[in-house]
Amino acid sequence: MADYDFDLFVIGGGSAGVRCARISAGHGAKVGIAEERFWGGTCVNVGCVPKKIMVQAAEYGGWADDAPAFGWDIEKRGHDWNVLRQARDGEVARLSGIYRRLLEGAGVTVFEARATFIDAHTLDVGGQRVTAANIVIAVGGKPVRPDIPGVDCGMISDDLFTLEKRPERIVVVGGGYIGVEFACLLHALGSEVTLVYRQKLPLRGFDLELREGLAEALTAQGILLHPGEDLESLGSAGEDGRVVTLKSGQILETEAVMLALGRVPHTEGLGLEKAGIEVDRKGAVLVDEDQATSQKHVFAIGDVTDRVNLTPMATNLGHALADTLFGNKPRHASYENVPKAVFSSPPIGSVGMTEDEADARGKPAEVFVNRFTPMRHAITKRDGRRSVMKVIVDCETRVILGMHMLGEDAPEMMQGFAVAVVNGLTKEQLDRTIGIHPTAAEEFVTLRSPARRVGDPQAAEEDEAA
Ligand code: NDP
Numbered sequence: 001m002a003d004y005d006f007d008l009f010v011i012g013g014g015s016a017g018v019r020c021a022r023i024s025a026g027h028g029a030k031v032g033i034a035e036e037r038f039w040g041g042t043c044v045n046v047g048c049v050p051k052k053i054m055v056q057a058a059e060y061g062g063w064a065d066d067a068p069a070f071g072w073d074i075e076k077r078g079h080d081w082n083v084l085r086q087a088r089d090g091e092v093a094r095l096s097g098i099y100r101r102l103l104e105g106a107g108v109t110v111f112e113a114r115a116t117f118i119d120a121h122t123l124d125v126g127g128q129r130v131t132a133a134n135i136v137i138a139v140g141g142k143p144v145r146p147d148i149p150g151v152d153c154g155m156i157s158d159d160l161f162t163l164e165k166r167p168e169r170i171v172v173v174g175g176g177y178i179g180v181e182f183a184c185l186l187h188a189l190g191s192e193v194t195l196v197y198r199q200k201l202p203l204r205g206f207d208l209e210l211r212e213g214l215a216e217a218l219t220a221q222g223i224l225l226h227p228g229e230d231l232e233s234l235g236s237a238g239e240d241g242r243v244v245t246l247k248s249g250q251i252l253e254t255e256a257v258m259l260a261l262g263r264v265p266h267t268e269g270l271g272l273e274k275a276g277i278e279v280d281r282k283g284a285v286l287v288d289e290d291q292a293t294s295q296k297h298v299f300a301i302g303d304v305t306d307r308v309n310l311t312p313m314a315t316n317l318g319h320a321l322a323d324t325l326f327g328n329k330p331r332h333a334s335y336e337n338v339p340k341a342v343f344s345s346p347p348i349g350s351v352g353m354t355e356d357e358a359d360a361r362g363k364p365a366e367v368f369v370n371r372f373t374p375m376r377h378a379i380t381k382r383d384g385r386r387s388v389m390k391v392i393v394d395c396e397t398r399v400i401l402g403m404h405m406l407g408e409d410a411p412e413m414m415q416g417f418a419v420a421v422v423n424g425l426t427k428e429q430l431d432r433t434i435g436i437h438p439t440a441a442e443e444f445v446t447l448r449s450p451a452r453r454v455g456d457p458q459a460a461e462e463d464e465a466a
Contacts, residue, residue: 002333005033008325009132010121011115011270014041015311016302017138018099020318025106027326032116032132032227034125039099040107042140042303043311045092046158052182053088058188060067060296062345066380074168079189090292117271122293134297134325135403136305137277137285138318139270141303143265145179149441151183152235154257157182161338167191171244174232174260175202180214180318182258184345194252196222203342205353213388214344217406220384226250227339231259248368259344265304282306290330291321301442308338339418342410346385352402359454364395366427366450370443372407389443391427395453398426403444412443 010017013035021033038045057079105112113126123130143156155163157178167379168191172183175197190443195202195218199232201211202218202225217223230247233256237243244252267283278286278294284306291299299321303313316333323329339351358365370390377385387407394401403417420429435442 001059004038004111004131004133006030006130006132008134008136008138009033009130010116010138011123012041012140012302012304013039013099013137014138014140014302014314015043015105016140016314017041017136018103018318018323019315020136020138021108022102022106023319024326025103025108025324027322029136029326030127031106031108032111032130033103034111034123035114036112036114038096039103039120040096041093041126042296043314044095044099046161046310049095050088050161051090051157053091054084054185054189056262057084058185058345061188061190062382066376066382069077078165081163082191084189086165094156103183109441110380116269117277119277120275120277120298121213134299135275136318136321137267137270137272137293137298137300137304138302138314139266139326141261141306141309142266143259144261145259146231146261148231148233150236151259153234153236153453156259160258167254169255170194170258171196171242171252171256172258172260173197173244173263175199175204175227176260176262177203177258179258180218180342182260183218183223184343187221188345192224194226195251196226196229196231196246198228198230203348205354206340206342206348206350207389207402208356208405209390210348210350210388210404213371213386214348215344217384217386218344219344224371226252253255263303263309266305267304273405278340280306283389290323290324291317302351310333310338311341313338337418339414341414343411346387346407348404348406349412350404351414351418352400352403353365353392353401354404354452355390358392358401361455362457365401365454366393366395367454368393368427368447368449369451370447372440372443374440375438376408387440387443389447390428391444391447391448393427395456398428400425400427400430405444407440409440413444416441417444 007029008031010021010033021031025031027110067074072282081317092150112124115123115125117273170191171194172179173196180202183193183195201215202213235243242254242257265284282366285300285304301317303309320331320333337352342348370389390404392402400421433445
């Protein structure tokens with residue numbers, strides 16, 4: 001290693017890269033890191049953190065509407081976008097600064113520059129030649145801009161965080177995490193929102209019953225849904241207007257358009273070919289279970305590998321790689337049972353298999369479902385607040401295969417339950433747990449009779465015979 005400038009060089013100062021650099025330095029490695037845009041990456045600067053602050057801002061709108069039902073004499077007079085912007089941007093700047101200071105505090109050499117490969121051990125870092133025994137690619141992803149006429153008339157999620165004024169009317173295209181979250185928060189802040197997506201329901205990949213519940217809730221709140229629709233083109237109308245043409249021929253006139261059509265790995269122009277590093281069709285770096293690329297001393301972690309593109313997964317991978325390379329503690333981060341949340345309104349929390357996935361195993365599973373109106377909304381009568389809770393249980397082992405919730409506080413609840421599910425929680429263990437009363441969470445420990453059984457080959461044969 002003595003022949004190289006660094007034991008480890010990390011490209012990208014986001015969640016994965018910063019954790020890997022910091023922990024490696026803590027294990028005694030000589031580490032360098034390059035970041036060209038902002039410390040903390042997507043999550044801190046144009047993702048989870050500023051989004052969550054906007055979600056929290058949005059929640060106050062609903063609470064202000066609800067308060068009179070509890071006797072409060074409150075009049076909601078409007079929302080000041082600039083106050084929210086300043087609060088949000090201040091917090092983002094504070095956290096981004098912490099990320100940088102953590103690196104320096106750990107003894108990592110920090111480069112505020114773009115790094116590209118010259119060869120498999122050599123990088124160009126802002127014009128400087130740097131060599132490293134090991135290199136980690138942690139450059140993340142970027143929003144997709146589809147190849148359609150007028151695409152520049154649409155914003156991507158990054159742009160939402162620099163808007164000086166909240167659009168009064170917006171069409172959000174894409175029914176994934178970002179589309180649904182921004183549709184909800186912009187609607188709650190006062191915008192008229194239309195959500196366009198190509199599936200029958202938003203959030204493909206989540207449990208069907210939750211997706212149905214969410215679509216009902218969005219409609220009940222007043223978000224206009226256009227399911228089963230795809231984008232043909234975008235255009236301008238007058239000075240401030242936008243026109244969205246859908247493949248069905250329908251035309252939507254609006255003030256702003258947000259495109260939330262997924263993200264792609266940010267590998268273009270990195271010079272991966274010069275280092276002999278293989279990527280897939282989307283540009284995602286191909287890695288083995290040790291996160292090693294086609295060059296065994298070059299690793300890739302986080303969204304650049306396009307697997308489970310979530311911040312905690314990225315930090316976990318970065319930590320595991322640092323422990324493996326320099327901490328004498330070889331380990332892998334697990335991709336199994338990764339808990340997920342969507343900060344929609346109401347939000348979703350989920351861990352493990354959906355009902356459809358349990359069914360597809362061809363082994364019997366019981367599905368427990370509860371739908372209820374949270375106590376608060378029995379008073380407020382606010383529309384679109386029904387909760388759905390599901391637990392899916394393997395009939396033979398009684399192990400819980402999946403837990404899912406649509407409803408207030410679902411992400412907070414699911415983090416706790418996920419600890420148990422990841423560690424093999426059985427239905428009987430769940431049932432033995434005394435509820436905390438009165439909470440919504442107690443409904444998870446009082447599910448007595450299964451709503452149905454799925455994945456049972458015998459039952460399926462009987463159904464067919466009938
Ligand atoms: P998602 O992959 O979640 O959703 C993309 C959406 O765009 C889907 O509705 C998809 O439809 C649709 N789509 C993709 N391509 C096209 C196309 N060519 N034409 C029409 N529709 C299309 O991506 P997002 O951009 O919403 O979010 C990116 C990622 O960021 C997420 O996958 C997640 O990993 C992460 N994220 C996580 C959050 C959280 O943890 N709460 C919050 C925000 C982002 P279809 O389903 O048919 O493919």
